[in-house]
Amino acid sequence: MKKRGFGHGKFNGFGGKVEEGETILQGAHRELEEEAFVTTPELHRVGLLLFTFENDPKALEVHVFLTKTYNGEPKESEEMRPEWFSYDAIPFDTMWADDKYWLPILLQGKRFVGRFDLKQDQSTIIKEELKAIDTELPSEWEL
Numbered sequence: 017m018k019k020r021g022f023g024h025g026k027f028n029g030f031g032g033k034v035e036e037g038e039t040i041l042q043g044a045h046r047e048l049e050e051e052a053f054v055t056t057p058e059l060h061r062v063g064l065l066l067f068t069f070e071n072d073p074k075a076l077e078v079h080v081f082l083t084k085t086y087n088g089e090p091k092e093s094e095e096m097r098p099e100w101f102s103y104d105a106i107p108f109d110t111m112w113a114d115d116k117y118w119l120p121i122l123l124q125g126k127r128f129v130g131r132f133d134l135k136q137d138q139s140t141i142i143k144e145e146l147k148a149i150d151t152e153l154p155s156e157w158e159l
C-alpha cells in the first residue's frame with residue numbers, strides 16, 4: 017500500500033525512479049530494500065510498460081521485475097505498507113487500473129510488453145495495448 021505521493025492509496029509494486037549513475041536493475045534492488053527492507057539475489061525483468069497521462073507531456077517507462085525469493089521480512093516503511101494476497105484475492109479495485117491486465121500474465125509466468133494511455137484522473141484507461149511475449153524483452157520502449 018503506497019502511503020504517499022504518486023499512486024497514494026493504491027496497492028503497488030515496490031519501485032521508483034532510477035537514480036543518476038545506476039542501472040534500472042540496480043534501481044529496482046535499491047527501491048526494494050528502501051521500501052520493504054528485504055533484499056534478493058535474483059530479480060528477473062518480466063515486463064516493460066509505458067504509461068501516458070492526458071495533457072501530461074511526460075511518459076512513464078516502467079520495468080517490472082519478479083523475484084520468488086528474498087532475505088529478511090517485509091516491513092512497513094515511510095512509503096509503503098506491505099501486505100500479502102493470495103492469487104484469487106488480489107485487490108484490483110484498489111490498484112492501478114492497468115494492473116488487472118498485466119499482473120495475471122505475470123502470474124502465469126509469462127513476459128509482457130504494453131502501453132496504457134490514461135486520463136488525467138489517473139484511473140480511466142483511454143487506450144490499451146498489451147501482449148505476452150516468448151522472446152527477450154526489448155530494453156526500452158520505442159516511441
Ligand SMILES: CNc1ncnc2c1ncn2[C@@H]1O[C@H](COP(=O)(O)OP(=O)(O)OP(=O)(O)O)[C@@H](O)[C@H]1O
Pocket residue numbers: 021022023028029030031032033034067076078112113114115
Ligand atoms: C500508471 N500505471 C501504473 N501501473 C502500475 N504501476 C505503476 C504505475 N505507475 C507507476 N507505477 C509503479 O508505482 C511505483 C512508484 O512510481 P514512481 O512514479 O517512481 O513514484 P515514487 O514516488 O515511488 O518514486 P521515487 O521512489 O520517489 O523515486 C513504482 O513501483 C512504479 O512501478
